[in-house]
Amino acid sequence: MAALGYVPDASARALVTRTGTRLAIAVIGRTAAVLDDPYVGRVLTSAAHVAAEREVGVSLHWIPLADLASLSRLAGSRGLGGLVVVNPTPPALATVPRDLRGRVAAVGVGAPHVPSFDVDNRSGTDGVVRHLVRTGRRRIAMVSGPDWLPCGARAIEAYQRVLHESGGEPRIVPGDFTVARGAKAAIEIMARWPDTDAVFALSDLTALGVLDGLHGLGVRVPGDVAVAGFDDIAFAGLARPALTTTTHPVEKIATAAAAAVLDRRDTSGATFYPSTLVVRESA
Amino acid sequence: MAALGYVPDASARALVTRTGTRLAIAVIGRTAAVLDDPYVGRVLTSAAHVAAEREVGVSLHWIPLADLASLSRLAGSRGLGGLVVVNPTPPALATVPRDLRGRVAAVGVGAPHVPSFDVDNRSGTDGVVRHLVRTGRRRIAMVSGPDWLPCGARAIEAYQRVLHESGGEPRIVPGDFTVARGAKAAIEIMARWPDTDAVFALSDLTALGVLDGLHGLGVRVPGDVAVAGFDDIAFAGLARPALTTTTHPVEKIATAAAAAVLDRRDTSGATFYPSTLVVRESA
DNA sequence: CTGAAAGCGCTAACAA
DNA sequence: TTGTTAGCGCTTTCAG
Numbered sequence: 001m002a003a004l005g006y007v008p009d010a011s012a013r014a015l016v017t018r019t020g021t022r023l024a025i026a027v028i029g030r031t032a033a034v035l036d037d038p039y040v041g042r043v044l045t046s047a048a049h050v051a052a053e054r055e056v057g058v059s060l061h062w063i064p065l066a067d068l069a070s071l072s073r074l075a076g077s078r079g080l081g082g083l084v085v086v087n088p089t090p091p092a093l094a095t096v097p098r099d100l101r102g103r104v105a106a107v108g109v110g111a112p113h114v115p116s117f118d119v120d121n122r123s124g125t126d127g128v129v130r131h132l133v134r135t136g137r138r139r140i141a142m143v144s145g146p147d148w149l150p151c152g153a154r155a156i157e158a159y160q161r162v163l164h165e166s167g168g169e170p171r172i173v174p175g176d177f178t179v180a181r182g183a184k185a186a187i188e189i190m191a192r193w194p195d196t197d198a199v200f201a202l203s204d205l206t207a208l209g210v211l212d213g214l215h216g217l218g219v220r221v222p223g224d225v226a227v228a229g230f231d232d233i234a235f236a237g238l239a240r241p242a243l244t245t246t247t248h249p250v251e252k253i254a255t256a257a258a259a260a261v262l263d264r265r266d267t268s269g270a271t272f273y274p275s276t277l278v279v280r281e282s283a
Numbered sequence: 284m285a286a287l288g289y290v291p292d293a294s295a296r297a298l299v300t301r302t303g304t305r306l307a308i309a310v311i312g313r314t315a316a317v318l319d320d321p322y323v324g325r326v327l328t329s330a331a332h333v334a335a336e337r338e339v340g341v342s343l344h345w346i347p348l349a350d351l352a353s354l355s356r357l358a359g360s361r362g363l364g365g366l367v368v369v370n371p372t373p374p375a376l377a378t379v380p381r382d383l384r385g386r387v388a389a390v391g392v393g394a395p396h397v398p399s400f401d402v403d404n405r406s407g408t409d410g411v412v413r414h415l416v417r418t419g420r421r422r423i424a425m426v427s428g429p430d431w432l433p434c435g436a437r438a439i440e441a442y443q444r445v446l447h448e449s450g451g452e453p454r455i456v457p458g459d460f461t462v463a464r465g466a467k468a469a470i471e472i473m474a475r476w477p478d479t480d481a482v483f484a485l486s487d488l489t490a491l492g493v494l495d496g497l498h499g500l501g502v503r504v505p506g507d508v509a510v511a512g513f514d515d516i517a518f519a520g521l522a523r524p525a526l527t528t529t530t531h532p533v534e535k536i537a538t539a540a541a542a543a544v545l546d547r548r549d550t551s552g553a554t555f556y557p558s559t560l561v562v563r564e565s566a
Numbered sequence: 567c568t569g570a571a572a573g574c575g576c577t578a579a580c581a582a
Numbered sequence: 583t584t585g586t587t588a589g590c591g592c593t594t595t596c597a598g
Contacts, residue, residue: 010362011297011304012575016590021294021304022340025331035332038517041324048308048327048343049318055362057305057340060331079293079338179521208521234321238462238491240523295591299574 010055019103020079023051023262026071027086028063030146030176034087035062037177037205038233039250043086043107046254054262056081065148068092075100082261084254085114087149102264105257108151115267117257118151121202121230124246124275125158128200128228131244131277133166137198137226141171143185143210145202155202155230171196175206182209183216190217197225198283204229204236204245211239211282226283230275242280249273293338302386303362306334306545309354310369311346313429313459317370318345320460320488321516322533326369326390329537337545339364348431351375358383365544367537368397370432385547388540391434398550400540401434404485404513407529407558408441411483411511414527414560416449420481420509424454426468426493428485438485438513454479458489465492466499473500473508480508481566487512487519487528494522494565509566513558524564532556 014021025047027034034040040060048058063071063085072095075083082103085093093111096104101113110116132140142159145152160170171193173185182201186209189196199214201207207229214221221227221241229236229245236243253273260267297304308330310317317323323343331341346354346368355378358366365386368376376394379387384396393399415423425442428435443453454476456468465484469492472479482497484490490512497504504510504524512519512528519526536556543550 007361009298009575011294012590013577014294014304014590015292015298015575015592016577018590021297022338024335035328038321038324041321041328044327044331045318045324045343048331048341051340052307052342052344055305055342055360057334057342058331059335059338059340060328061335077338078290179517208518212521234462235491235518235521238495238518239521292591295574296593298576298591299593301574 014081020081022057022059022079023047023082023084023258024059024061024074024080025084025086026061026063026074028065028071028088028092030065032062035060040086042250043254046251047084047258050255050258050262056262063092068095071095072097075104084257084261088114089148089150102266103261105261105267107253107257108149110270115260116270117253117260118270118272119248119253119275120272121151121275122154122158124230124248125155125200126162127275127277128230128246129159129162131279132198132200132226132228132283133162135226135283138166138168139171139193139196140168140198140200141173141189141193141196143173143175143182143199143201143206146176147174152202159200175201175203177203177205179205179209179212182206183213186210186213187217190214190219198228199225200228202230204231204233204243207243207245208235208239211243222282228283232278236278237280241282244278244280244283246275246277248275297364303364305340305342305362306330306365306367306541307342307344307357307363308367308369309344309346309357311348311354311371311375313348315345318343323369325533326537329534330367330541333538333541333545339545346375351378354378355380358387367540367544371397372431372433385549386544388544388550390536390540391432393553398543399553400536400543401553401555402531402536402558403555404434404558405437405441407513407531408438408483408485409445410558410560411513411529412442412445414562415481415483415509415511415566416445418509418566421449421451422454422476422479423451423481423483424456424472424476424479426456426458426465426482426484426489429459430457435485442483458484458486460486460488462488462492462495465489466496469493469496470500473497473502481511482508483511485513487514487516487526490526490528491518491522494524494526505565511566515561519561520563527561527563527566529558529560531558
């Protein structure tokens with residue numbers, strides 16, 4: 001029958017099964033500017049590509065950190081086929097209704113009823129920081145992610161462990177994954193710990209900002225201070241000095257999360273994607 | 284009635300009006316890699332945001348330049364609420380069915396039955412090239428867009444006109460908007476016209492590649508050769524030297540195109556968005 | 567001009 | 583197992 005050109009009608013099916021017709025991508029953040037982050041663009045592109053194969057669409061929503069109720073409102077809205085939460089926090093995930101089970105996924109930390117897909121930033125961080133130690137650095141500072149974002153915790157632990165092993169003291173400054181914050185963080189770090197010989201930022205964007213801030217301070221990279229990032233974004237290799245970093249397979253992660261939701265795969269638990277070190281000039 | 288919490292059901296309406304429930308973004312390109320371009324991510328992000336407000340989803344499709352029939356297949360598929368064609372060509376737009384009128388828009392050149400939204404790259408190019416001339420450059424080369432992409436034609440005309448006025452000879456090398464092509468193009472340009480004193484690329488990504496290629500050649504920027512781009516992407520200001528370029532309000536353009544399609548506004552003709560010069564260090 | 571009814575293409579529940 | 587039917591929430595048509 002399908003051989004004679006039959007194509008199922010998605011809206012008719014959606015109507016009767018009362019299972020919507022679109023995949024919502026909800027990004028949690030302090031301001032709406034999170035939606036402008038290229039990271040979100042990459043997640044969205046992958047999701048929209050997966051969705052296209054299944055004749056489904058994707059919509060993008062900002063969930064203010066201060067108004068998590070908007071997540072449950074979104075989750076409860078009719079017409080919703082699935083939900084992917086980006087940068088989730090446990091309290092946020094707690095608001096998603098139980099009956100969405102099997103149709104929600106998290107890119108970041110998960111929850112008992114929400115499977116998660118994320119980069120293995122523990123081993124990624126471990127690899128970068130060990131590289132710094134191996135190349136003779138001992139007074140290594142770290143610019144972390146936003147303090148409310150729990151998925152950075154694993155990276156911080158890894159950083160602390162390696163520093164402990166090599167006899168260094170943790171020097172952590174909070175970041176927010178932006179370039180601007182990186183530049184300021186670099187200045188803060190050098191003011192507070194002038195003998196710092198390496199800075200690791202949990203985001204390439206921030207690392208680029210660190211490079212910029214250090215440049216303004218007249219600090220040479222990697223001569224005086226080594227700089228390493230996380231993500232391996234396209235521009236990392238184009239920066240001067242080219243940025244040493246570790247990969248973040250965003251496309252793979254987002255594709256898996258979107259597919260899990262759309263195919264109603266009853267995935268559970270956390271799936272981590274490996275990150276591999278990319279050594280360039282900055283460290 | 285709406286005051287007592289009534290929310291219309293999108294899929295029921297879509298079923299009866301046989302007007303689908305998703306907005307398709309079709310990107311024309313030689314290879315599937317076009318979907319990875321950050322430009323597409325920005326268009327998609329804006330469209331998905333607009334779509335979210337109307338409880339609609341967005342899907343992403345690659346239309347191979349060699350298989351334009353896939354565009355008409357997509358355009359004819361059920362479940363389609365609207366279509367935004369990115370990087371359109373006249374032959375491609377000719378394949379979209381007439382009955383989609385009012386539900387199609389182009390980001391790039393349009394067609395009689397397809398309204399278009401694009402950056403005014405004629406005046407943008409004019410501004411950049413005049414800046415180059417004003418700062419003493421006379422032997423200015425240009426790395427254009429792919430030859431099959433008609434929306435670059437206006438930029439090329441503007442470039443040729445300014446050069447003609449200032450007594451220069453056009454030196455055009457075809458590009459493809461990628462970094463890799465920019466690096467190669469720089470080498471080609473310097474081999475073919477060794478006295479070149481400025482390079483204008485119709486894309487910041489390409490300009491960044493030119494910077495890289497020139498660096499490899501030992502050519503100083505802007506000392507020996509000035510470099511200017513087009514788009515003002517986030518990294519333009521972070522490159523060393525910081526890239527002189529002209530803006531491209533991608534978000535505004537994509538938002539307008541998506542809104543026009545979703546609101547069934549019978550927009551017609553071409554809408555151009557202004558581009559403004561951003562002078563930094565490279566030119 | 568207001569109100570009832572038919573039916574869009576499917577799925578699920580039921581009957582044979 | 584296989585076949586039939588009711589009905590999802592809306593719009594459009596047609597009767598009152």
